[in-house]
Amino acid sequence: MLPLELSTLLDAADPAARELAWTTFVETHSRLLLHAARSVERDHDAAMDAYAHLLEQLRRDDFRRLRAYASDGRSKFTTWLVVVARRLCLDRVRQRYGRTQESGPHAEQSHAIRRRLVDHIAEAIDADDLADTAAGDAEMRLRAAELERALTSALASLAPRDRLLLRLRFDGDLAAREIAHLLKLPTPFHVYRRLNALLAQLRESLSRRGVQGPDP
Amino acid sequence: MSDMDDERRDPAHLAADDLASYVDATGTPALRARVEAHLADCTECCAEVIAVSRLMRIRSPGRRWHLPAIAAVAAAIFLIVVGRQLSVRTESPAVLREPVITTTVAPTVVAPRGAITETPCLVWTSVPHADLYRITLFDDAGGSIWESQTRDTSAALPASIHLADRASYYWRIEAQTGWNRWVASDLIEFSIASPGR
Numbered sequence: 001m002l003p004l005e006l007s008t009l010l011d012a013a014d015p016a017a018r019e020l021a022w023t024t025f026v027e028t029h030s031r032l033l034l035h036a037a038r039s040v041e042r043d044h045d046a047a048m049d050a051y052a053h054l055l056e057q058l059r060r061d062d063f064r065r066l067r068a069y070a071s072d073g074r075s076k077f078t079t080w081l082v083v084v085a086r087r088l089c090l091d092r093v094r095q096r097y098g099r100t101q102e103s104g105p106h107a108e109q110s111h112a113i114r115r116r117l118v119d120h121i122a123e124a125i126d127a128d129d130l131a132d133t134a135a136g137d138a139e140m141r142l143r144a145a146e147l148e149r150a151l152t153s154a155l156a157s158l159a160p161r162d163r164l165l166l167r168l169r170f171d172g173d174l175a176a177r178e179i180a181h182l183l184k185l186p187t188p189f190h191v192y193r194r195l196n197a198l199l200a201q202l203r204e205s206l207s208r209r210g211v212q213g214p215d216p
Numbered sequence: 217m218s219d220m221d222d223e224r225r226d227p228a229h230l231a232a233d234d235l236a237s238y239v240d241a242t243g244t245p246a247l248r249a250r251v252e253a254h255l256a257d258c259t260e261c262c263a264e265v266i267a268v269s270r271l272m273r274i275r276s277p278g279r280r281w282h283l284p285a286i287a288a289v290a291a292a293i294f295l296i297v298v299g300r301q302l303s304v305r306t307e308s309p310a311v312l313r314e315p316v317i318t319t320t321v322a323p324t325v326v327a328p329r330g331a332i333t334e335t336p337c338l339v340w341t342s343v344p345h346a347d348l349y350r351i352t353l354f355d356d357a358g359g360s361i362w363e364s365q366t367r368d369t370s371a372a373l374p375a376s377i378h379l380a381d382r383a384s385y386y387w388r389i390e391a392q393t394g395w396n397r398w399v400a401s402d403l404i405e406f407s408i409a410s411p412g413r
């Protein structure tokens with residue numbers, strides 16, 4: 001079933017009723033849309049521009065995007081709206097500035113691997129150490145690359161759901177409660193238990209490959 | 217994934233309705249398994265799930281404002297009724313009050329965290345204006361094994377609590393910031409590695 005403010009908007013018979021319904025819709029969801037815009041554009045003015053862009057795009061072609069929401073109970077309208085709003089904002093940024101090198105998949109993956117490395121192997125190692133030493137010494141760079149390869153290979157051997165769990169915890173820094181909700185685990189304790197088991201499994205896997213600690 | 221008309225028509229990524237239903241923890245087990253298999257290897261979609269999950273912590277305005285509106289009306293009635301009674305009873309001069317606290321930070325666990333070698337002293341950061349802290353210790357099955365309250369920012373485990381070697385324990389600190397109002401830290405794990413503690 002569609003939310004009332006959405007069904008009223010989509011069913012509005014004449015322009016006046018449509019304008020009124022649109023005002024109500026914006027009032028109802030402006031806070032969420034603003035947060036979605038701010039999650040992509042940190043600068044205040046840019047976020048407000050993105051918000052205006054969002055409203056324009058949602059209105060476009062007789063609310064084509066809003067009409068695409070499938071009210072089959074698979075997701076809440078607000079969640080769907082946030083996904084669509086963020087994508088609209090991201091597309092706007094990419095159209096204007098292109099995909100930045102830093103946000104590219106390779107850079108993110110490399111960062112993620114190092115984060116996992118820190119959390120997995122020793123906790124004591126500074127994430128920047130690897131990059132610093134790698135920059136200064138060719139041998140260290142080679143060994144660091146080997147270590148990353150070993151970790152990537154160990155991660156690849158895990159089940160997709162387990163890899164996702166590690167991503168959510170170490171890349172996303174999500175709280176155990178949020179991870180439990182996403183993965184449909186009964187309690188945060190189940191998240192911790194699974195994480196412990198996975199880290200032990202990764203340690204063993206790296207150990208078999210000859211990696212014993214943070215120093216490659 | 218379904219052929220949703222969203223901003224990312226690239227079939228290499230999740231459709232908006234699939235991603236939204238995953239964040240809402242709905243959808244069939246088969247769909248969820250497909251989404252999880254994709255998320256495990258797609259940095260972009262996984263980052264999107266994380267970002268949307270964070271954004272959805274904010275409740276929709278429709279739900280968010282009903283309760284405060286009712287509370288505001290109740291408070292106004294209370295102030296009118298009780299205020300009149302108080303104004304009759306007291307004639308004391310106005311006094312300065314401390315500013316109202318509008319935001320509250322949660323306490324942060326300092327120690328123990330992770331693997332430790334001896335029976336821990338529990339330490340956390342103070343919370344401004346908090347007058348009481350509640351500590352709860354859980355075993356790895358989620359059962360509460362010890363709970364205590366203190367006005368300090370540290371506490372020692374009583375001798376009656378025996379922690380098993382290499383077993384995982386979790387603890388949380390809550391700070392009381394008002395009447396029946398508590399802010400809690402994250403749940404933190406620790407384990408004792410040394411057999412000779």
